[in-house]
Structures are given as structure tokens and as C-alpha cells.
Amino acid sequence: MVTPPESYAARLEIDYPEKLDRFTTFFRLIWIIPISIVVSSLTAGVVFATLLMIVFRQRYPRWWFDFAREYTRFVARVVAYCCLLTDQYPSTVDEQSVHLEIDYPDVERDLNRWLPLVKWLLAIPHFIALFVLGFIGFFVWVIAWFAILFTGRYPRALFDYLVGVNRWGLRVAAYVTLLVTDQYPPFSLK
Numbered sequence: 001m002v003t004p005p006e007s008y009a010a011r012l013e014i015d016y017p018e019k020l021d022r023f024t025t026f027f028r029l030i031w032i033i034p035i036s037i038v039v040s041s042l043t044a045g046v047v048f049a050t051l052l053m054i055v056f057r058q059r060y061p062r063w064w065f066d067f068a069r070e071y072t073r074f075v076a077r078v079v080a081y082c083c084l085l086t087d088q089y090p091s092t093v094d095e096q097s098v099h100l101e102i103d104y105p106d107v108e109r110d111l112n113r114w115l116p117l118v119k120w121l122l123a124i125p126h127f128i129a130l131f132v133l134g135f136i137g138f139f140v141w142v143i144a145w146f147a148i149l150f151t152g153r154y155p156r157a158l159f160d161y162l163v164g165v166n167r168w169g170l171r172v173a174a175y176v177t178l179l180v181t182d183q184y185p186p187f188s189l190k
């Protein structure tokens with residue numbers, strides 16, 4: 001049975017900006033460096049700890065889930081800022097214009113204890129698709145960068161494409177790294 005993307009365990013929406021700042025857009029890649037260092041230094045630890053808790057203890061403590069969800073929300077804000085989807089520098093506490101929801105799993109009922117060891121293998125088709133979409137996304141980002149510099153607006157189709165790629169990536173992350181669902185992610189930008 002195929003799960004509709006809107007009912008998947010992880011959902012992402014980003015508010016469309018009416019006007020974007022040309023100055024911050026021009027220097028975005030420089031301003032993203034400090035926050036990217038913070039994100040990259042924590043990601044592996046969050047993923048590894050979650051894997052160990054589920055495989056060896058068959059537990060996903062609510063406090064750890066809350067931390068992982070908030071961390072994922074922060075990462076989504078960083079990615080949205082990097083992709084020019086928002087002008088707001090990523091906050092560690094505010095939702096801003098990035099809305100991310102992840103459902104808390106019932107580990108004993110909803111998750112297979114041993115599946116996390118092979119989910120990354122099962123997700124290889126998603127990794128390939130996301131690589132291709134990300135490659136295209138780079139060119140979309142460059143076009144959007146120039147469009148914002150000249151017009152101050154993000155072309156809606158380009159915005160929707162990059163939000164869709166991020167949404168797809170989140171669903172794969174929910175399956176492979178956050179380990180909140182055993183439902184195979186849909187191949188969809190919606």
C-alpha cells in the first residue's frame with residue numbers, strides 16, 4: 001500500500017516569501033558557514049545514538065525524540081536559508097517560516113527492531129533520485145539567486161521545486177536516520 005505524502009510521518013512546509021533581501025542573498029554562502037559548522041558537527045551523533053537506542057534497547061525515549069525533532073527543525077531552517085527560501089537567519093528556538101512536523105513512533109508496535117540496520121540499503125533508490133534532484137536543484141538555486149538579485153523575488157516554480165526536494169529528503173531522513181517510521185517513503189516532491 002502506498003502512503004500519500006501528506007500523511008507520512010514527517011511533513012515540511014515553507015512559507016513563500018513575497019520579497020527577499022538582495023543584499024543578504026548576495027552574501028548568503030558566506031553567512032551560512034558558521035551555522036553549517038554547527039549542524040555538521042552534531043548530525044552524526046544524533047543519527048548514531050538513535051540507531052543504538054532502537055536496535056539494542058528497542059526504545060525511543062520521548063526526550064530524545066523531542067531533541068531529534070527540534071534538531072531536525074533547526075537543520076531544516078539552515079537548509080531553507082541556504083537555499084534562499086527565507087531571509088531569516090536560522091534560529092535555534094523559533095519556527096520562523098519553516099514548518100516541520102514529525103510523528104512520535106510507538107517503537108514496540110510501529111518499528112522493527114532490526115530494520116534500522118538495513119534501511120540505508122533499502123533507501124538507495126531514494127539516494128539516487130535525490131542526488132539527481134539535488135544536481136538539478138543546484139542549477140535551480142543559481143537561477144533563483146540571480147532572479148532574487150535582480151527582482152527581489154523568488155520565482156514560484158523554482159521555490160516549489162526546492163521545497164519539494166527538501167520535503168522528499170526529510171521523508172527519507174525520517175525513514176533512514178531519524179528512524180521514526182518503517183513506512184517506505186514515497187517518491188514525490190509533494
